[in-house]
Amino acid sequence: MNSQGKDKSRRSFSDFLVHIHPPTVPEETLRFTLSWGLGGMSAMLIFLLFGSGILQLLTYEPSVSGAYTSVMAMYTPQSLAGWIRNIHHWSANLLVIFVVLHLMRVFLTGAIGPGRRLNWIIGLVLLFFVLCANFSGYLLPWDQLAYWAVTICTSMMAYFPGIGNWVMALFRGGNEVGPATLSNFYALHIAFIPGSLLLLMIWHFWLVRRSGGLIRATEKPDSPTKRVPSVPELIVREAAIGLSLVAVVLIISVFLNAPLDEQANPGLSPNPAKAPWYFLGFQELLLHLHPVFAICVFPVLASLALVCLPFWRGAVLPGGTWFGGQRGQALAMWSFIGGILISFLLVFVDENLLRAGKGVDGIADIVSRGYLPLFIFMLVLAGGLQLLVLKFRFSRAHAVMAGMMFSFAVLAAMTIIGIWFRGQGMQLFWPWS
Amino acid sequence: MRQVEKNREREKIQGNSGRRKFLNRLWTLLGALALVECGWLGASIFESRKKRRQVRKKDTIIIAGSMDNFKPNTVTAIPQGQFYLACLEDGSVMAMSRTCTHLGCSVPWDDEQQKFICPCHGSTFSLTGEVLTAPAPRPLDTFPVRIENKIIKVNISQSLKRDRFEPSQATRLS
Numbered sequence: 183m184n185s186q187g188k189d190k191s192r193r194s195f196s197d198f199l200v201h202i203h204p205p206t207v208p209e210e211t212l213r214f215t216l217s218w219g220l221g222g223m224s225a226m227l228i229f230l231l232f233g234s235g236i237l238q239l240l241t242y243e244p245s246v247s248g249a250y251t252s253v254m255a256m257y258t259p260q261s262l263a264g265w266i267r268n269i270h271h272w273s274a275n276l277l278v279i280f281v282v283l284h285l286m287r288v289f290l291t292g293a294i295g296p297g298r299r300l301n302w303i304i305g306l307v308l309l310f311f312v313l314c315a316n317f318s319g320y321l322l323p324w325d326q327l328a329y330w331a332v333t334i335c336t337s338m339m340a341y342f343p344g345i346g347n348w349v350m351a352l353f354r355g356g357n358e359v360g361p362a363t364l365s366n367f368y369a370l371h372i373a374f375i376p377g378s379l380l381l382l383m384i385w386h387f388w389l390v391r392r393s394g395g396l397i398r399a400t401e402k403p404d405s406p407t408k409r410v411p412s413v414p415e416l417i418v419r420e421a422a423i424g425l426s427l428v429a430v431v432l433i434i435s436v437f438l439n440a441p442l443d444e445q446a447n448p449g450l451s452p453n454p455a456k457a458p459w460y461f462l463g464f465q466e467l468l469l470h471l472h473p474v475f476a477i478c479v480f481p482v483l484a485s486l487a488l489v490c491l492p493f494w495r496g497a498v499l500p501g502g503t504w505f506g507g508q509r510g511q512a513l514a515m516w517s518f519i520g521g522i523l524i525s526f527l528l529v530f531v532d533e534n535l536l537r538a539g540k541g542v543d544g545i546a547d548i549v550s551r552g553y554l555p556l557f558i559f560m561l562v563l564a565g566g567l568q569l570l571v572l573k574f575r576f577s578r579a580h581a582v583m584a585g586m587m588f589s590f591a592v593l594a595a596m597t598i599i600g601i602w603f604r605g606q607g608m609q610l611f612w613p614w615s
Numbered sequence: 616m617r618q619v620e621k622n623r624e625r626e627k628i629q630g631n632s633g634r635r636k637f638l639n640r641l642w643t644l645l646g647a648l649a650l651v652e653c654g655w656l657g658a659s660i661f662e663s664r665k666k667r668r669q670v671r672k673k674d675t676i677i678i679a680g681s682m683d684n685f686k687p688n689t690v691t692a693i694p695q696g697q698f699y700l701a702c703l704e705d706g707s708v709m710a711m712s713r714t715c716t717h718l719g720c721s722v723p724w725d726d727e728q729q730k731f732i733c734p735c736h737g738s739t740f741s742l743t744g745e746v747l748t749a750p751a752p753r754p755l756d757t758f759p760v761r762i763e764n765k766i767i768k769v770n771i772s773q774s775l776k777r778d779r780f781e782p783s784q785a786t787r788l789s
Contacts (some may be wrong), residue, residue, distance in 0.1 A: 608735065
């Protein structure tokens with residue numbers, strides 16, 4: 183190759199990078215604490231998942247009789263396949279945490295206003311697909327953990343009013359979790375979901391670029407934006423964070439094996455039987471609320487609220503500053519702490535005072551454990567909003583942020599209780615006792 | 616100024632000319648048709664799976680054993696049919712699914728406490744499958760039972776949902 187050709191190919195490579203990023207970026211958006219690199223790290227994890235997933239296709243056998251032994255065989259001493267599986271497992275779990283944090287970052291820095299609304303919605307769809315990918319992958323090892331978690335989660339679907347049983351049968355490919363379920367989940371996990379993720383990710387990145395890169399505070403007229411070239415300034419930073427993350431995941435995977443229980447036994451439920459950790463918040467809600475409300479009403483309302491958020495006039499925080507400033511920071515912290523404390527208190531009270539020794543009572547149940555909690559929750563949110571705006575003179579955006587932090591804290595607390603505070607028979611217990 | 620030019624350009628491309636309009640519509644129509652075909656393909660695959668299941672259902676009569684083997688107030692697991700055969704006080708029998716009506720866990724029978732106790736969320740059921748403690752929303756599902764020549768036959772192709780226990784759900788030797 184002559185020197186001109188070499189130069190051309192080098193340029194076309196950097197041009198490709200530039201195609202994802204603009205040629206220059208505002209210097210202030212390079213600040214790590216603006217974004218914490220969460221979106222980039224999520225993308226990196228997804229690529230790691232693609233790689234480790236493709237490698238696992240070589241050893242995994244998608245059948246009820248062969249799945250478990252093929253996963254077991256990955257952990258023979260000479261094989262590196264177990265390490266690959268660990269990488270896949272830890273990346274997937276980290277990914278759930280990172281995409282949720284990324285969602286909170288985007289919301290809290292006000293990056294959902296006009297010009298970024300569509301991307302917020304695509305981001306929500308991406309979150310949904312990430313959860314689907316995690317959940318569909320959960321069944322594939324066909325061990326006790328997988329079998330019962332999927333049994334529980336697909337049973338949860340049946341509580342959707344009207345279409346529930348149909349959806350459950352569709353996913354299970356029958357009335358029970360069996361061979362048809364495995365082939366359904368396999369197809370979803372290795373083809374449909376990754377394909378959709380890839381397409382949506384490209385759209386997601388492109389929209390970030392089109393709305394002018396990362397969010398930043400509106401320009402002051404006397405100090406024009408200082409721009410620096412993306413290559414190398416941005417690329418080097420991304421590479422540093424992305425590669426460090428990969429290194430960390432690879433090292434974790436050497437020392438910590440992904441869990442693998444006994445082979446699935448449809449006749450024997452383990453005690454306790456839990457959903458995957460990211461759905462334990464809902465399983466916890468299910469212990470306290472009427473199933474239709476825990477599985478359908480609350481999640482649907484929450485999703486609707488998230489979708490509608492950027493279209494609510496004055497509800498978006500000012501762009502580029504965390505929590506919309508100092509005062510917002512304190513408010514966010516207190517709403518979060520308040521949400522955590524209230525959730526723990528409510529769970530404790532319900533478990534020990536209200537629920538003790540109670541049977542079911544169809545009609546009374548749907549009121550006292552459905553409409554009433556929903557009404558109270560709405561009242562607390564609406565009342566809190568009014569109180570913050572009228573009494574404490576917060577802006578609407580600040581008040582909405584407080585509501586979001588509060589709800590996020592409730593979900594986080596429920597998940598934490600579900601993971602660490604529930605033992606045999608889903609009884610409440612102290613993890614340190 | 617440039618915007619105006621651009622718009623004019625776009626108009627030219629999208630075309631008000633009859634032929635271009637017609638071709639655009641044709642493409643849209645073909646695209647929609649292709650989508651419908653894909654949907655039909657998917658649906659037909661799901662349908663064929665359902666048929667396969669129905670074929671399997673034909674031979675789903677399980678012989679649980681002779682009436683003499685079951686004593687009143689006992690519950691026997693019938694592993695080959697994945698259900699429980701409960702013999703009630705009056706000697707009538709019921710076939711009940713072992714699947715908890717709450718979230719689908721497998722419910723074992725506790726002989727000492729004389730009740731079904733779900734390991735997942737602590738729901739308990741009586742001998743007749745009725746809910747003793749929440750969170751299960753309804754009694755255990757049942758399967759139709761027929762007694763021929765003192766032999767108990769259970770049809771497990773379709774489980775029956777119920778809201779409460781009624782004596783008619785149990786089968787006795789008539």
